[in-house]
Amino acid sequence: MGNKSHITATINGEARDFLCEPRQSLLEVLRDVLYLTGTKEGCNDGNCGACSVIVDGVLLDACCMLAVETEGSSIETIEGLAKEGELHPLQSAFLEETGMQCGICTPGFLMSAKALLDKNPSPNEQQVRHWLAGNLCRCTGYDKLVRSVMKAADTLAEA
Amino acid sequence: MNKPETTNNEFNVVGTTPIRPDGLDKVTGRAVFADDFHLPNMLHGKILRSPHAHARIKSIDASAAAALPGVRAVVTGADFPVIEHKLINQGAAGMINIGELADNCMAKGKVFYDGHALAAVAADNPHVAEEAVKLIKVDYELLPPVMDVRSAMAEDAPVIHENLQPGAFIVPAEKFLPNAGRTQFGNGDTEQGFAEADLILEREYTAETIHQGYIESHVTTVNWDSNDYVTVWTATQGQFGLRDHLADVIQVPIGNINVIPLEIGGGFGGKERIYIDPVAAMLSKKTGCPVKVAMRRDEVFRATGPSSGTYIKLKFGVKKDGALVAADLHLAYEAGAYAGGPIFLGILSSTSRYNIPHIRINGFDVIVNKPTMRPYRAPGAPQALFAVEQMIDELATELDMDPIDFRMKNLAKTGDRLVPGFPLAPIDTVNLMETVKAHPHYNAPLDGLNRGRGLAYSLWFNLGETSSARIQVNLDGSVTLTTASPDLSGTRISLAMQAAEALGIAVEQVSPAVCDTQSIGFAIPSVGSRTTYGTGAVVCEVAEEILGQMRARAALLWEIDTGQVAVERGIFSNTADPEQTLSFNQLAGRMFETGGPISYHKTGNPQSFIPGIAAHLVDIEVDPDTGKVDILRYTIFQDVGKAVHPDYVEGQMQGAAVQGIGMALNEEYFYDDEGHLKNASLLDYRLPTTLDIPMIETVILESPNPAHPFGVRGCGEISIAPPPAAIANAIYDAVGVRINSMPMAPHKVCAAINAKKIAAAAAA
Amino acid sequence: MNDFEYLAPRELDEAVALMTEHAGSAQLLAGGTDLLVFMRNGRKSPEFIIDAKKIPELNRLRLDAGQLTIGAAVSCRTIWENPEIAEKFPALIDSTALIGGIQIQGRATIGGNLCNAAPSADTVPAIIVYGAVAHIVSGKGQREVPVEEICTAPGRTSLADDEILVCLSIPMPPANSGAEFLRFIPRREMDIAVANSAAYVELDEAGETFKNARIAAGAVAPTPLFVEAAGAALKNKPVNDESIAAAAALARAAATPINDMRGTIEHRKQLVEVLTTRALRGAVTRAKREGRNNG
Numbered sequence A: 001m002g003n004k005s006h007i008t009a010t011i012n013g014e015a016r017d018f019l020c021e022p023r024q025s026l027l028e029v030l031r032d033v034l035y036l037t038g039t040k041e042g043c044n045d046g047n048c049g050a051c052s053v054i055v056d057g058v059l060l061d062a063c064c065m066l067a068v069e070t071e072g073s074s075i076e077t078i079e080g081l082a083k084e085g086e087l088h089p090l091q092s093a094f095l096e097e098t099g100m101q102c103g104i105c106t107p108g109f110l111m112s113a114k115a116l117l118d119k120n121p122s123p124n125e126q127q128v129r130h131w132l133a134g135n136l137c138r139c140t141g142y143d144k145l146v147r148s149v150m151k152a153a154d155t156l157a158e159a
Numbered sequence B: 001m002n003k004p005e006t007t008n009n010e011f012n013v014v015g016t017t018p019i020r021p022d023g024l025d026k027v028t029g030r031a032v033f034a035d036d037f038h039l040p041n042m043l044h045g046k047i048l049r050s051p052h053a054h055a056r057i058k059s060i061d062a063s064a065a066a067a068l069p070g071v072r073a074v075v076t077g078a079d080f081p082v083i084e085h086k087l088i089n090q091g092a093a094g095m096i097n098i099g100e101l102a103d104n105c106m107a108k109g110k111v112f113y114d115g116h117a118l119a120a121v122a123a124d125n126p127h128v129a130e131e132a133v134k135l136i137k138v139d140y141e142l143l144p145p146v147m148d149v150r151s152a153m154a155e156d157a158p159v160i161h162e163n164l165q166p167g168a169f170i171v172p173a174e175k176f177l178p179n180a181g182r183t184q185f186g187n188g189d190t191e192q193g194f195a196e197a198d199l200i201l202e203r204e205y206t207a208e209t210i211h212q213g214y215i216e217s218h219v220t221t222v223n224w225d226s227n228d229y230v231t232v233w234t235a236t237q238g239q240f241g242l243r244d245h246l247a248d249v250i251q252v253p254i255g256n257i258n259v260i261p262l263e264i265g266g267g268f269g270g271k272e273r274i275y276i277d278p279v280a281a282m283l284s285k286k287t288g289c290p291v292k293v294a295m296r297r298d299e300v301f302r303a304t305g306p307s308s309g310t311y312i313k314l315k316f317g318v319k320k321d322g323a324l325v326a327a328d329l330h331l332a333y334e335a336g337a338y339a340g341g342p343i344f345l346g347i348l349s350s351t352s353r354y355n356i357p358h359i360r361i362n363g364f365d366v367i368v369n370k371p372t373m374r375p376y377r378a379p380g381a382p383q384a385l386f387a388v389e390q391m392i393d394e395l396a397t398e399l400d401m402d403p404i405d406f407r408m409k410n411l412a413k414t415g416d417r418l419v420p421g422f423p424l425a426p427i428d429t430v431n432l433m434e435t436v437k438a439h440p441h442y443n444a445p446l447d448g449l450n451r452g453r454g455l456a457y458s459l460w461f462n463l464g465e466t467s468s469a470r471i472q473v474n475l476d477g478s479v480t481l482t483t484a485s486p487d488l489s490g491t492r493i494s495l496a497m498q499a500a501e502a503l504g505i506a507v508e509q510v511s512p513a514v515c516d517t518q519s520i521g522f523a524i525p526s527v528g529s530r531t532t533y534g535t536g537a538v539v540c541e542v543a544e545e546i547l548g549q550m551r552a553r554a555a556l557l558w559e560i561d562t563g564q565v566a567v568e569r570g571i572f573s574n575t576a577d578p579e580q581t582l583s584f585n586q587l588a589g590r591m592f593e594t595g596g597p598i599s600y601h602k603t604g605n606p607q608s609f610i611p612g613i614a615a616h617l618v619d620i621e622v623d624p625d626t627g628k629v630d631i632l633r634y635t636i637f638q639d640v641g642k643a644v645h646p647d648y649v650e651g652q653m654q655g656a657a658v659q660g661i662g663m664a665l666n667e668e669y670f671y672d673d674e675g676h677l678k679n680a681s682l683l684d685y686r687l688p689t690t691l692d693i694p695m696i697e698t699v700i701l702e703s704p705n706p707a708h709p710f711g712v713r714g715c716g717e718i719s720i721a722p723p724p725a726a727i728a729n730a731i732y733d734a735v736g737v738r739i740n741s742m743p744m745a746p747h748k749v750c751a752a753i754n755a756k757k758i759a760a761a762a763a764a
Numbered sequence C: 001m002n003d004f005e006y007l008a009p010r011e012l013d014e015a016v017a018l019m020t021e022h023a024g025s026a027q028l029l030a031g032g033t034d035l036l037v038f039m040r041n042g043r044k045s046p047e048f049i050i051d052a053k054k055i056p057e058l059n060r061l062r063l064d065a066g067q068l069t070i071g072a073a074v075s076c077r078t079i080w081e082n083p084e085i086a087e088k089f090p091a092l093i094d095s096t097a098l099i100g101g102i103q104i105q106g107r108a109t110i111g112g113n114l115c116n117a118a119p120s121a122d123t124v125p126a127i128i129v130y131g132a133v134a135h136i137v138s139g140k141g142q143r144e145v146p147v148e149e150i151c152t153a154p155g156r157t158s159l160a161d162d163e164i165l166v167c168l169s170i171p172m173p174p175a176n177s178g179a180e181f182l183r184f185i186p187r188r189e190m191d192i193a194v195a196n197s198a199a200y201v202e203l204d205e206a207g208e209t210f211k212n213a214r215i216a217a218g219a220v221a222p223t224p225l226f227v228e229a230a231g232a233a234l235k236n237k238p239v240n241d242e243s244i245a246a247a248a249a250l251a252r253a254a255a256t257p258i259n260d261m262r263g264t265i266e267h268r269k270q271l272v273e274v275l276t277t278r279a280l281r282g283a284v285t286r287a288k289r290e291g292r293n294n295g
């Protein structure tokens, strides 16, 4: 086994540190070292978005980043989306609008959609579809998923 | 969105849209899917897979791998029990060749496809395991690969299995050629039929191999303990099938195995067979530690799934008035490395929706050097429809008939005899057609160049089969509902709703769960659109029994006969004294005064071959310069019997249609001439993205299924079948070319348009 | 993935020294969207990974009077989110905004796209037609090379093992110029180009005559293809369908594509002609709009 690096980062607002090998991706460390298994692996090569996380405000695929690169970064994962037991409007919308079937893609879609709404609080359907094109869902056919995101945007606008 | 126009308001719960209980953990990331499961002291297994499509394994040298620090065990085919190759009847689990199943998990002697497993390593972490796998040296003797059905059926084709064992998928095939089994069905006299025909068309169609494409790959964790008890934590569509097959492959008693199903990230038919579980089991046995094996995405493509590529030849005869008189179908479906592909369902779905007096269907289950084909949502149907519904469209065009009128003329209705010999169970096929014809989409003008509209119609048979459920009434009136049916899409809520409806209580009172194999009776997997219908029917029977028990309890308290206790929407009453009532909760609270716990378990066998029907209507636009097809508008009309949770029903229709659109336009396995799979990644396999698909309109029809107390038919599969044909018909409508090869990739559309232009120029 | 050592220099000099020391066994890591994938599937197994993202010179993005400077480690998303670049260099936006999805764009760089040297690289035709120059350093010194001279074969570049691409500089386009990049893929996103094409045009004041033009195409040759002849053919030609068709035909003639899982020879040839036609039309439209804005 290779040498391990000691990394300090902020994860969901909390200071964390961990040891990792250089070859371990951020995805692997989140899941297998920190046991934050809400971030999913669908392809491990940037093609499905199941591993979407937000690093220093930028939406990324955690499988396409080495964990050693995150020294000093601020990382947001699905586990941090609900705040103090309150679901994020996106989470509520996915439940109410049945924006999922098997649910494996759901954390990735939620994180992508969050990054979208942070940037553009009232996207139209085309903008939602464009932003989510890096996230694959095989179950829903996307219809209800897109509606869920638009509904969450409406909820946020009303709040 | 079109919510179903409910024909009756007799239901309290069924037809509403409550939030699924497992949803919360899925939106917060807490749900435990197969790869989220960890055990202390767990090792990681990785598998060496053949880079060759067809080869003899001359030797395997794993010494360097075994010597790598961190490696705990290496296994090859030699470590696995030797199992005879023959078809055995596993009762409800179907006919299966366990010897071939075992070899598919770990090759012995020969590899039959790029990706065939032939050795595995367990190590302290996945990276070390992967390094070790690369150190295993294999000496292969290459054999000629056979990569499509026509070459496999050619006279001089290399023989893949020296002694082909014909397979079975529902019905067994007979051996026909060295690489092919055959299944035949027919009716009438086709020669006479064609003689009566005014118009005869003959066409050929091909389809490439495709994959189910679930986003969660296959992952399993197995612990083989010191008592030879084996526990499996995995995502599977069928924990019992997995258990029984695993027992046969690793040769331990079935009773020693417990399979614990975790949350499952999609399956679509591709997760009801074992691949890595026996490998993890043998590694666990050898190391004395639990072992997790997780497939990489490329392994998923190379070694699991896929669904058959096909070659289909049709000859149809029709009379001037539009009556079909004769049909001759040659359906050749890939079986992959081992026999037993979906040919029977291809046959069944090809023409069962029409009455054709003289018909002959020859179906072939063809061995090729590709992974062993597995069911994929309405197995065999999309390929069959791609051919037959294009043929129907062509015939209608030739006769200058409206495509719906043409189908109406030949439409199979309740009671009509189908090709396999049984009558069509009750369903309102006429209403579906009339609904399409009256719908605004069908009547909307479609302006603009290169735009076209297409229709396809499908009839599919949903399974019932062996299903188990248990209801326990708890002291506080809450109800625990356990079933043996893994939940891929929200079926826990649909089953809880049926239990609540049958018991007359609120759905929030019911906690549904999926059980391991030690905790509930046997069931066949969640396949065949059967969970909400089949398991649901058993849930309703169990609920009836529970109500019976509770009426007896009330009778005891009131000192009357059980027959005098009535129950209506959760209120028990004394028919002789209507003032005397007890609510469900009150009665539950008194269970220990009246004889103890209230619970009931049942394994039932709801009827199979329940028809479902769907028609799809699509508007597309073709870019004639690039060949690209864009979907402009899409409407699904589907008869689901009764929509238990209409949102999830719509979700099934939309999800299935989008998978059908994917296979229609882009999805395919791309092999080179040596049989190497070149696009084993989500990048190059090209599942549809959000941007490729518009909103999908749905029209839910409800003609009740008499075999279910609420009329449910099942709805999961059928809508994957019509899209390729509907899109093909729309392409013809748009640009006047017929694309007879699936996927209808841009280069094919472009080539067809160019050829048409050249032909037109030559004619001019 | 094989084990390696991760190095994160904070100064260019330090990076140059590391590249010199480990020449041949080190790879620079920009966004990693190619490199990590290749390391996972075994196509690359460097012993040292040198992170480019912490080096200030590689992270510069500057638009001044004369030119645009793009550090080699600047992400595609940073580029397409920049409104000034969007206004002056629309073809850069066309290409950076369609690499992968949003997640990939947050990491992927033009530098990585260029140095990875895929025939299908989507940003490369765009930077070629804009006349971008690559600024390269190593222990032996600095050099500047037109970007069309970087890719030499699939996966190969003219950079030596110890060389670092620091940045690209692109001259500010003159008045009455415009450019467009187009790509064909079977899906609408998340695909590798079956073919792509970029066109840059400079028109006369009236917008009636081509003063200059540059055309480049991708996925139709072993490297992104600068079709000099097609651009040259437009010089002094009237802005009309006929001139455009002639140039597009030259682009098609220059294409030597292959059959593979992403496309066929015939289809790619047709696509390069179609895309070039459309990109030229788009570039002309933009040039006219540009002219109006300036005037």
Ligand SMILES: Cc1cc2nc3c(=O)[nH]c(=O)nc-3n(C[C@H](O)[C@H](O)[C@H](O)COP(=O)(O)OP(=O)(O)OC[C@H]3O[C@@H](n4cnc5c(N)ncnc54)[C@H](O)[C@@H]3O)c2cc1C
Residues within 6 Å of the ligand: A045, A046, A047, B683, C027, C028, C029, C030, C031, C032, C033, C034, C035, C036, C037, C052, C058, C072, C073, C098, C099, C100, C101, C104, C107, C108, C109, C110, C111, C112, C113, C114, C115, C116, C120, C121, C122, C123, C159, C163, C164, C165, C166, C190, C191, C192, C193
């Ligand atoms: C899901 C997915 C989708 C994609 N879609 C597209 C697409 O649509 N179009 C497209 O063109 N590409 C696509 N790509 C490929 C890739 O994203 C692009 O090529 C990207 O621009 C590479 O940039 P990077 O910064 O990630 O490069 P890296 O992976 O970091 O580097 C690539 C190569 O360049 C070298 N390198 C990087 N920086 C320098 C430097 N400064 N000096 C010298 N050498 C250097 C690296 O050592 C490495 O060999 C896709 C990739 C993925 C995973």
Ligand code: FES
Residues within 6 Å of the ligand: A040, A041, A042, A043, A044, A045, A046, A047, A048, A049, A050, A051, A052, A061, A062, A063, A064
């Ligand atoms: S797992 Fe990271 S994009 Fe698929």
Ligand code: FES
Residues within 6 Å of the ligand: A100, A101, A102, A103, A104, A105, A106, A136, A137, A138, A139, A140, B215, B265, B266
């Ligand atoms: S819900 Fe199953 S993949 Fe999206």
